[in-house]
Amino acid sequence: MKILLLNDEFYTTGASIAMLRLAERLVQHHEISVMSRIKGEGEIKKQFQALGVPIVDNVKEVDLVVSNTLMTGAHVGEAGSRCPVIWWIHETEIGRDMLLLHPQLAAGFKSAMQIVFQTEYQKKVYGSFLFDSPASVQVLPFWNDAIYKREPIQPKPKQKKRIVCIGTIEPRKRMEDTIQAVDLLDKETKENVEVVFIGKYLQMSPGIRSLAEAHPKRYVFLGEQSNEATLAYLASADAFVLASFSESQPLTIWEAFELEVPVCLSDLETYRHIGLHHGRNALMHPVGNVEMLSVNLRMLLTSTALRSSLTRGAKSLLLKNLSHDWSEEFERIIGRVATRWEIKKLGY
Numbered sequence: 001m002k003i004l005l006l007n008d009e010f011y012t013t014g015a016s017i018a019m020l021r022l023a024e025r026l027v028q029h030h031e032i033s034v035m036s037r038i039k040g041e042g043e044i045k046k047q048f049q050a051l052g053v054p055i056v057d058n059v060k061e062v063d064l065v066v067s068n069t070l071m072t073g074a075h076v077g078e079a080g081s082r083c084p085v086i087w088w089i090h091e092t093e094i095g096r097d098m099l100l101l102h103p104q105l106a107a108g109f110k111s112a113m114q115i116v117f118q119t120e121y122q123k124k125v126y127g128s129f130l131f132d133s134p135a136s137v138q139v140l141p142f143w144n145d146a147i148y149k150r151e152p153i154q155p156k157p158k159q160k161k162r163i164v165c166i167g168t169i170e171p172r173k174r175m176e177d178t179i180q181a182v183d184l185l186d187k188e189t190k191e192n193v194e195v196v197f198i199g200k201y202l203q204m205s206p207g208i209r210s211l212a213e214a215h216p217k218r219y220v221f222l223g224e225q226s227n228e229a230t231l232a233y234l235a236s237a238d239a240f241v242l243a244s245f246s247e248s249q250p251l252t253i254w255e256a257f258e259l260e261v262p263v264c265l266s267d268l269e270t271y272r273h274i275g276l277h278h279g280r281n282a283l284m285h286p287v288g289n290v291e292m293l294s295v296n297l298r299m300l301l302t303s304t305a306l307r308s309s310l311t312r313g314a315k316s317l318l319l320k321n322l323s324h325d326w327s328e329e330f331e332r333i334i335g336r337v338a339t340r341w342e343i344k345k346l347g348y
Contacts, residue, residue: 001029001030001031001063001064001334001338002030002031002033002061002062002063002064003026003030003031003032003033003062003063003064003065003066003334004032004033004034004035004056004059004060004062004064004065004066005019005022005023005026005032005033005034005035005053005065005066005068006034006035006036006037006065006066006067006068006072006075006079007019007034007035007036007037007044007068007069008036008037008038008068008069008071008072009036009037009038009040009042010036010038010040010041010042010043010044010045010048011040011042011043011044011168011200011224012042012043012044012199012200012224012225012227012230013167013168014090014250014251014252015068015069015088015090016042016044016068017044017227017251018068018088018090018142018251019034019044019066019068019088020044020047020048020051021142021327022066022327022330023048023051023053024051024327025327025328025330025331026331026334027051027052027053029331032053032054033053033054033055033056033060033062034048034053034054034055034056035055035056035057035058035059036055037071037072037075039057042224043224043225043226043227047227059079062083063083063084063338064083064084064085064086064334064337064338064341065079065083065084065085065086066085066086066088066334067079067085067086067087067088067108067112068088068090069088069089069090069091070089070090070091070095070098070099070105070108071098071105072087072108073087073099073104073105073106073107073108073109074104074105074107074108075108076107076108076111076112077104077107077108077110077111078107078111079111080108080110080111080112080113081111083341084113084114084337084338084340084341085108085111085112085113085114086112086113086114086115086116086333086334086337087108087112087114087115087116087135088116089115089116089117089122089126090118090248090249091246091248092119092121092122092125092246092247092248092268092270093125093245093246094172094246095125095126096125096126099129106129109126109129109130109133109135110133110134112133112135113134113135113136113337113340113341114135114136114137114138114333114336114337115130115133115135115136115137115138116137116138116139116140116330116333117137117138117139117140117248118139118140118141118142118248118249118274119139119141119248119249119270119273119274120139120273121248121269121270121272121273122139122248122270123137123139138333140326140329140330140333141249141274141321141326142249142251142326143249143251143254143318143321143322143326153231153232153235153259154232154235155232155235155236156229156232156233156235156236157236158194158236159194160192160193160194161192161193161194161238161301162193162194162195162196162233162236162237162238162239163178163182163193163194163195163196163237163238163239163240163241163297164195164196164198164233164234164236164237164239164240164241164261165178165195165196165197165198165199165240165241165242166198166199166230166234166240166242166252167198167199167242167244167250167252168199168200168202169197169199169200169201169202169203169204169221170202170203171203172244172245172246173199173242173243173244174243174244174245174266174287174288175197175204175243176204176205176208177243177288177290177293178195178241178243178293179195179208179211179212179219180208180211180290180294181241181290181291181293181294181297182195182218182219182294182297183211184290184291184294185294185297185298186298189298189301189302190218193218193301194217194218194220195218195219195220196220196222196233196237197219197220197221197222198222198223198224198225198230198233199223199224200223200224201221201223231255231259234252234255234256234259234261235259235261237256237261238261238262238300238301238307239261239262239263239264239297239300239301240252240253240256240261240262240263240264241263241264241265241293241297242263242264242265242266243264243265243266243285243287243293244266244268244287245266245268245287245288246268247268247270247271248270249270249274253265253276253282254318254321256314257281257311257314257315257317257318258315258318260311260314260315261311262282262283262300262306262307262310262311262314263282263283263310263314264282264283264284264285264293264296264297264300265282265283265284265285266284266285266286266287266288267284267285267286267287268287271284275317276317279310280310280313281310281313281314281316281317282310282314283296283299283300283310284296
C-alpha cells in the first residue's frame with residue numbers, strides 16, 4: 001500500500017517522534033513517503049531520511065494518508081474526498097482553542113475516515129466536533145519502547161543534582177515554572193542543582209529569562225538535541241519536570257519511566273486517563289502552583305526512599321503498557337480503513 005505520512009513539522013516534538021515510530025513499522029510492509037505542513041529542517045527529518053523514507057513536497061497518488069496533529073485539519077478536509085485519511089490527533093485543550101481561532105481546521109472532522117486519539121479525555125474535549133462526524137473514532141495510547149530496543153543509554157556526566165525539562169520553550173509548556181520553583185529552594189539545595197532545558201526556544205517572559213541568564217551554570221539551555229543526546233541527559237536526571245497547562249500523553253513521561261527517573265507533573269485531567277497518580281508514580285502540582293512544584297522537587301532531590309517508590313510504580317505502569325504493541329494495532333487500523341474505503345467506492 002502507498003501511504004503518505006503528513007507530519008506537522010520536522011523539529012523534535014512528541015507527535016513527530018510518534019510518527020517516526022509508526023514509520024519504522026510501516027516501512028516493513030508498505031511504500032511510505034512523508035510530507036510536512038511546515039517546510040524546514042530538523043532532527044526528525046534526518047531520521048526519516050535514515051529510514052529511507054522519501055520526503056515529498058506535494059500529495060501524489062497514494063492509497064491512504066495518515067495525518068498527524070490537529071494542525072493538519074484543513075489538509076485532512078482537502079484530502080478526505082480523494083483518499084482515505086486517518087487523522088491522528090495528539091492535542092487536548094490547546095487543540096480546542098486552535099479550532100476556535102482557526103475554524104478551517106475543523107474540516108478534518110467532516111472528511112477523515114478515521115480519527116485516532118491517545119486518551120478517552122480527548123473524546124471529551126472534542127465532543128462537540130465529534131457528534132456529527134462520519135469518522136470512526138478509536139483511542140490508542142502511544143507509548144515508547146524505543147529505549148528497550150537500543151544499546152544501554154550512557155548517562156551524561158554531571159557534577160550536581162540534575163533536573164531535566166524536555167520540550168519546546170513556549171507558554172504552553174510553562175518551562176518558566178521550573179525556573180521559579182528552583183529559585184524558591186533553600187540556598188544549599190539550589191547551589192547544588194543544575195536545570196537542563198532541551199528543546200527549541202520560542203518564547204519566555206523577559207523577567208524569567210533574566211533570572212535564568214543571571215545564573216547560567218544553574219539554568220542551561222541546550223536547544224534541540226538528537227534523540228541519543230536527549231535520552232543521555234534524561235538518563236542522568238535526578239528529576240524530570242513537565243509543568244504544562246495542556247498535554248495529551250507526552251512521550252517524555254514514558255521515556256523517564258523507562259529510564260527510572262522520577263517525574264514532577266502539573267495535575268492535568270488527561271493524566272488520570274493514562275494511570276498517573278500523585279504519590280504513586282509521579283508527583284503532581286496544580287498548574288502554575290510554583291510553590292508546590294518547589295516542594296515536590298525538594299522532596300525528590302532529598303529522599304531516596306521516595307524516588308525509589310515513585311520510579312518502581314512508574315515502571316510497573318509502563319511494563320503493563322508494553323505488553324501491547326500500539327504500532328501493530330495502528331497498522332490494523334490502516335488495514336480496516338483501506339477496506340472500508342474500497343467498500344465505499346463500490347457504493348455501499
